[in-house]
Amino acid sequence: MNSDFGEKIVKLLEEHNSLTTQEIYSLFGDMNAQTVSWHLHKQTAKGNIVQASHGRYCLPVSSLNDRARIEKLPPLSRTAFEILSETDYDFYLSGLDSLNGDVFSVNSTYPVIICTSPQRIKDVQLELMRQSDFAITEDEVSLLSNSNLKNRIQYVLLKSSAMDLSKDCFALPEKAFVDLYYCVTRLDYPIDMSELPHILSLLKPNPFRFRTATKDRGLSDELNFLLCYSAGFIRNLAKYL
Secondary structure, three states: OHHHHHHHHHHHHHHHOEEEHHHHHHHOOOOOHHHHHHHHHHHHHOOOOEEEEOOEEEOOOOOOOHHHHHHOOOHHHHHHHHHHHOOOOOEEEEOHHHHEOOOEOOOOOOOEEEEEOOOOHHHHHHHHHHHOOOEEEOOOHHHHHOHHHHOOOOEEEEEOOOHHHEEOOEEOHHHHHHHHHHHHHHOOOOOOOOHHHHHHHHOOOOHHHHHHHHHHHOOHHHHHHHHOOOHHHHHHHHOOO
């Protein structure tokens, strides 16, 4: 029922731009008002909808529309997007490509981070290698020990069972950061680890989506403390590490 409510309220807000609580109650007349209020609270906590003002809801605003976002992609990322858009595979671009333009500007070219379902990861890998360039999956860490292969990597493929952490084939900011962190710390992605705190400081992570993203990537114990950390404690802790 929660997912049905979420899908319906998003469609209604797309049609009406914004709705008051009373209008939403009337549109869900077959549900108890307290139940509707509970669903509204859950959808707001997930970041799927926002309160435009007291008692009025709307959809979150993205600073980039779909076309502008695609046009901002580096050539290699745009190639991946176009190739996979022609398939029936579920996928989304993550990492820097999802943050580019909304959070900061990326001026250099980096390997493209792509998430897809565990069942399709090999299919996506073969498709990219057939039509474009060298791709590795998260299970092929051993290839990183070969410097010749490592330097050829253009696509990094991650498994994901949380397609709802994406929109229009781009990861939501929380998922983009978690995937980027994983690639930097586990797959030797070519970004200095010291850049990660700066990137996180530019985000305003939604706690629900951040926790869901860390769970999807298997990093819950490692990253969830970031939602409530004390900057002073971290600075002092660093002295002993």
